[in-house]
Amino acid sequence: MNIRLVFLILVIVAFASWTGFESYSQSTGLPLAQAYNDGFVNITQNTSAGTVPHQVNISNNGKDPITVVVGDVLSSESSQDLVIAENKTIKKNSTNIVLAYCLDPSQRAIPGVKLKVNGTSSDAIKQIIYGSNINDIKNATNAQVQIWILSSGVNFNIYSGEPVALVESQEINYTKLRQIVADAKTAISARFNVSADNIKNLNQNGTSNSSGVFDGFSNWLKSTTGI
Numbered sequence: 445m446n447i448r449l450v451f452l453i454l455v456i457v458a459f460a461s462w463t464g465f466e467s468y469s470q471s472t473g474l475p476l477a478q479a480y481n482d483g484f485v486n487i488t489q490n491t492s493a494g495t496v497p498h499q500v501n502i503s504n505n506g507k508d509p510i511t512v513v514v515g516d517v518l519s520s521e522s523s524q525d526l527v528i529a530e531n532k533t534i535k536k537n538s539t540n541i542v543l544a545y546c547l548d549p550s551q552r553a554i555p556g557v558k559l560k561v562n563g564t565s566s567d568a569i570k571q572i573i574y575g576s577n578i579n580d581i582k583n584a585t586n587a588q589v590q591i592w593i594l595s596s597g598v599n600f601n602i603y604s605g606e607p608v609a610l611v612e613s614q615e616i617n618y619t620k621l622r623q624i625v626a627d628a629k630t631a632i633s634a635r636f637n638v639s640a641d642n643i644k645n646l647n648q649n650g651t652s653n654s655s656g657v658f659d660g661f662s663n664w665l666k667s668t669t670g671i
Contacts, residue, residue, distance in 0.1 A: 473511035473533045476502075480561040485510065487559040489523050490541065493552035494609030496588050497529050497578050500559060503539040510534045512542055515570040519562040524553035524606065527565045527591065529578050543578050549592040550605045568636065568646040569594055575635070585614070589628040594647045598629055598640055 479485045484506030490499040504510045516528040526544035534540045576587030592600050632643055
């Protein structure tokens with residue numbers, strides 16, 4: 445085959461793929477991680493320690509909408525690490541409040557601190573989030589404690605960081621918190637059919653979101669072209 449013809453075909457395929465990707469990103473939104481890495485996103489902690497669930501402000505300064513999904517992890521060296529608790533699309537040149545659970549009970553959230561995107565949570569944590577009701581404080585608190593157990597172990601310190609702030613903000617005592625923790629352990633064991641000793645293994649199957657945009661584009665391309 446003529447080398448010029450081969451080159452021309454490659455150029456056409458590359459152009460068609462890029463055009464398709466642009467159309468995909470505009471119709472569904474760029475993944476949060478990609479938009480953040482490209483410098484189009486600012487994320488700020490909005491609520492103080494003890495809030496369940498937390499609120500973060502996500503500003504989209506790019507030309508495309510951004511898709512935020514359950515399990516996206518936000519981190520900070522000085523504030524609380526968070527995991528997104530709802531799916532939301534943020535339009536270009538706009539700011540949205542997004543709800544999130546905290547990951548590390550030893551830390552405390554600090555309003556105004558900038559957060560960075562740091563991968564995605566384990567499948568087990570995502571299941572806890574999907575099974576929770578972020579609009580019901582009791583249900584959300586139970587989910588929050590289950591996430592603490594998955595991320596920090598069944599014997600995490602309830603006398604530090606966010607647990608202390610939670611006791612203060614919800615005006616409960618530590619006897620009540622210990623009961624919530626005990627119920628959370630039972631709920632995790634029942635949900636995943638594991639013993640208390642094996643709960644620690646549930647949080648070891650984290651996944652990376654670096655290929656999410658390509659998987660999404662591939663599915664979109666197949667549905668669009670029928671190939």
